[in-house]
Amino acid sequence: MLKRAVESINDTCFIWRQELKQMFKDEGVIIFFIVVPLLYPLLYSWIYNNEVVHEVSVVVVDDCHTALSRKFIRQCDASPDVKVLCYAADIDEARSLVSRQLAKGVYVIPSDFETRLNRMEQATVTVYCDMSLMLAYKAVFQTAQTVTQLMGSEINIARSSHYTLREEQIAARPLDFEEVVIYNPSGGYGSSIIPAVLMLILQQTLVLGIGMLAGTSREENRYSNLIPFSRQYHGMFRIVSGKSLAYLMVYIPLAAYLALVVPWMFGFPAIGQWQPLLAIMIPYLLDCTFFGIVVSCMVHYRENVMLLMVFVSIPLLFLSGVSWPQTSIPGFWQGVSWLFPSTFGIRAYVRVNSMGCSLSDILFEYQILWVQTVVYFILACLVYRYQIHLTRQAVRDRVARMKAKS
């Protein structure tokens, strides 16, 4: 009994060492296990580091040319999000500026703008938006909206016959309100998307690397079996734990780097406490590892894993509910998203990291991660048992053939 236990530990460690050797021998695996997780987050953080769109160019067609119309233009220009590029003589000239990508929107002030306001009628400002960039459209539209509201309340106050400042304030806004953004307060694009990307990079590089390693060992095997025919590779449990230990050894520091160092370096939200972070990273890493092992058994040539897994990254990011709200994902795709560790890993991490959740807030995701870990571990063991069976079968066949020959 004791002897068996010692033997199985020995075998596990042997496989662990073998796997590490393979890993560092292979430049393709080095790229995906070390270079990509280290550099890609930095690159993405750099891309999104400016967070918000400022100074979107607009063209103004001012048919009114009065003090009020110029005030509108001045205030738009002074706002952080919009920059008035130039005046255009008419809408055609403005359109040609937009078509040359010099401006993203057009403000048209009609000739009766001030006249109507002086007559106490509703005046209009026409806004044309180029809809090819959502953030630019929002900047152009929301700036015009804010400025017209501000000017409107100023006009209203001037028209009213109140005596005190306080009366004017109350008349302008009888019901006051305050808007509070509680998480990701700058509304930054990077702060919203990068935490999700970090977790996705963790899963994807791990799966790609494991898949490549499996493909290589299959190609190096004389009979294109996944596991070599040697004494140590006889137990499914030993294989799965030995290999996992090797991957975890590399990925535990990387996970710490992705989950803690990168957000800190670029000033992305990082208000999570260490206990819940640690609590979710453990099942997430295990989950990704076993998931990777299961996927790797489907890979017959080492490069095929890239064809299978790379394109999935973008849909997986959408399924995590970070760029498209989780409640708006159709049921079918919700179901598909349950197959991948990243869905729950991203949700749990984003909420701990960006919203400061405690473990009880993300209990559901946390439990699902553990369920997935167990399921993928069992699956990984089963596929390896099948592989062991295949290897033995192949050996038996060969022996039988050799016997028949002799």
Added chain:
Amino acid sequence: MLVYLKDIWRLAVRECRILLKNRIYGFCMVVFPLLVMFFFTSLLSEGQPQELPVGVVDHDNTSTTRALVQRLDGFQTSHVVAHFASVADARRAIQENQIYGFLYFPKGTTDKLLASRQPKISFYYTMTTLSAGSMVYKDLKTIASLGSAAVGQATLKARGATDEQIKALLQPIRLDLHQINNPWTNYNIYLSTMMVPGLMMLFMFLISAYSLGTELKFNTSKEWVAMADGNMFVAIIGKFLPQTVVFFTIVLCYEYYVFGHLGFPHPGGWLIIVLLAVLQVAASQGFGIFAFGLMPSLRMSMSICSLWAVLSFSMAGSAFPLMAMDGPLKALSWLFPLRHYFMIYQTCLFNGYPLYEAWFHLAALVAFTIMPWLVIGKIKNAMLTYVYIP
């Protein structure tokens, strides 16, 4: 000339056999691209996120506050799912992913409102999911402003103002918004038209590098070069012609599906659509072959292709605009075919401006197409002398 054509034909027939024999080609050239197309168009089929869950903390609980809550629930993008006892509970619900924001009425809101003592309500929302956050923000802000407007309207009516006058007094300046070619702010039109072509380009990159690399891997490279009599132009054209045809057909299927069937706006017309499809396929294959020529090893070229392709979704500057990125990144974006594709798409097809407005991007895609020419010698050398090491 005729000899060349004959060689090309023979190589194309050989390539067709390879494509049929190895199942991975069928998956990566037909099944996955179509799957991705259905994924994005069905995921975003709502157009805009709808019925996003929001909550209410109503300590006042009068008919005025309830009317505002009902109005909020009536909006298409918001759905009031719960009432909470306190702000702390509601915040907790945001953390538990139940709601994206909530509206808070302190006690005495209505009393103060009627007594003209300017009560203050507040709304809280989270921006961790930008699309949900900005939708919920818009609705919550509208409701909060409507509270004031309702009071103003009641006062003005009591004084005998006409509807026209009330409108002019409540909102002296009105915005007349024209959202050109996407008046519904439809995210399907905005995102699918970049994501799907981008993923198709990813497959074109990868398959181009893969099909060259596997010649080395399966030790058929010498046979391939020999069939073209050592002429690499013929060899490459013959090998990639069938792939071009398949990819072009798939891209056209996609174009028909989104512009024809789903009716996405395409004022540029079908000529531009076909031109864009040709350029998309040719430039991507050019890039894939170039990447292989640069590093004639299957794994390195495929790694470069996948990293480049995934990066291009950010560098295309569609979700987060390029103009907001740092200077060096703007220059780097020229190296990504998807960036040029996106610019031609949005200038000429989506907005319907003349083709010469995007001449630079057109030229860039043509340049990507002829880039393999730079490394053709290297590819030949690799095919004849390199040995594949797993």
